[in-house]
Amino acid sequence: MGIAVDVLSGVVVTARQMEAIVRDDNCSEACRLLLLHIATVFRSLLRAAESESHGQVDVAHLTNEAQVLATCFEQLNRHSSVEEVRSMLTSVAGVIEDGHDSEVTNYEIAIELWGLLIERLFPKSPKPGDAIVIGSPEYEGYELPIGKVLYVFDEDECFERVKTQAGIALDKMIGDSTTLSTWTSFSC
Numbered sequence: 001m002g003i004a005v006d007v008l009s010g011v012v013v014t015a016r017q018m019e020a021i022v023r024d025d026n027c028s029e030a031c032r033l034l035l036l037h038i039a040t041v042f043r044s045l046l047r048a049a050e051s052e053s054h055g056q057v058d059v060a061h062l063t064n065e066a067q068v069l070a071t072c073f074e075q076l077n078r079h080s081s082v083e084e085v086r087s088m089l090t091s092v093a094g095v096i097e098d099g100h101d102s103e104v105t106n107y108e109i110a111i112e113l114w115g116l117l118i119e120r121l122f123p124k125s126p127k128p129g130d131a132i133v134i135g136s137p138e139y140e141g142y143e144l145p146i147g148k149v150l151y152v153f154d155e156d157e158c159f160e161r162v163k164t165q166a167g168i169a170l171d172k173m174i175g176d177s178t179t180l181s182t183w184t185s186f187s188c
Helices: 015-021 027-050 056-072 082-090 107-121 165-174
Strands: 004-014 094-098 101-105 130-132 150-153 180-187
Touching: 004 015, 004 165, 015 082, 015 107, 015 150, 015 165, 027 056, 027 082, 027 107, 056 107, 082 107, 101 107, 107 130, 107 150
Parallel strands: none
Antiparallel strands: 004 150, 004 180, 094 101, 130 150
8 A cells, every 4th residue: 555646737716716706797697597506406306306217326416416505505596695695605615624634525516506607607717627625735735725625727728838718717707817736636
């Protein structure tokens, strides 16, 4: 048994930066998209529970997603404020720290939601491919925040030798300038 060390890179955006996607000019559209998505998940869960063709894994996955969405978006309505929607979105993914290990909870759901919003509100912008948490600067990304949910965008989609149009769109979308980050991942 050994230790595997991977050097990873990508454009890393904090949850706080991701919040900038929801703005005064698109908040009602974001609410509509989120409400439609939540309804779709609940309809899919209902169909899966009634159908014998879906496996127990599908039903369990949909049940978990429905529970997360119901909890995080309980107060969502068409008239929710920008701050309320941002808070609900960032509440989806959390960090669990267990000694030296840290993991992002519900990251698949969060990536799906952010991707949905980006696709409709900022169609030229890339979507996040992963969500990570840096547990320690000793072994991982020195310039990255520790213990926070971070969304990773594909570096090739955002950068060449100069920033691509998608990278520029990401900067505009989050209201901040992004850079290419690298970090290491250890596994035993």
